[in-house]
Amino acid sequence: MSDELLRALDQAGVRLTGPRREIAALIAKRNGHFTAADLIADASKRRLGVGRATIFRLLDLLAEQGLVERVDLPDGRHAYVPCEPSHHHHLVCVSCGAIAEVDDCGIDAVTAEASRRSGFSIESHRLELFGRCPNCRSAN
């Protein structure tokens, strides 16, 4: 349900407008990752009158709040996934686009080692794992 997104937006002190409710519903209805273009297509299919720019604006806002996270697909597309606001990483199914979240399982040791070897101080990292989800594994 989109209630979660809306509640979090309310929390963030921004207005709960009509278009935002509608777009949030579209996002909630999706599974796996989606692009801005997907949402724009959804919206126009349902004849919601929301403007293109409004969708980009809401995605930015949600990303700032950590409610949605940007994923760079291997093919170069920019997608988003609905998200817990805490730090974690994403498993992306290359077959169906399903997403699983994993929290840090040992990454900190890796970054510490990389820092030691390179002399860099590490401020942030991005780890994306690509593979096949349980469904797609058994389906084939």
Next chain:
Amino acid sequence: MSDELLRALDQAGVRLTGPRREIAALIAKRNGHFTAADLIADASKRRLGVGRATIFRLLDLLAEQGLVERVDLPDGRHAYVPCEPSHHHHLVCVSCGAIAEVDDCGIDAVTAEASRRSGFSIESHRLELFGRCPNCRSAN
């Protein structure tokens, strides 16, 4: 020097054309990451007559050969870094754009654990580390 790129291209069995030599030289002259737009600007500044499309085409080709790798910057831009063809990851200096390469230091354990928890089979991963290089650390 760009000789390394050219040798590798030759190895790959493609033609060593004039434009490719010139673009390779531009890449070799860069340090840190660069975007297609950077190269296009470099080329036009030097009045090389190379076409925009040729630059995109060579970047694709180099990326296929693993001589250059695409990095998705935190701000969403697509950049490239000159690269060893073997698997490894990149440390990106958020201040000056310098790059260091680190090979797998314990990532496999992380992906194995993520796979166990999620049921995904993991086929590939992408790890990017962002921070400050030794130069930029001491410069401030």
Next chain:
DNA sequence: GATTGATCCGATACTTAGTCTCATTAGAGT
């Protein structure tokens, strides 16, 4: 060194993602 054919080229048109501006609307606190 000339011939030749596939590869590669630049020009140009096109598509798509994303941003910006601005006049109008509508949310939320009073």
Next chain:
DNA sequence: ACTCTAATGAGACTAAGTATCGGATCAATC
């Protein structure tokens, strides 16, 4: 209900990237 500001949709605009195509050029062969 009133008000003031945040947010909206329309549309122009920019920038990234792709597709097409006739002409140039590389490199293998003779």
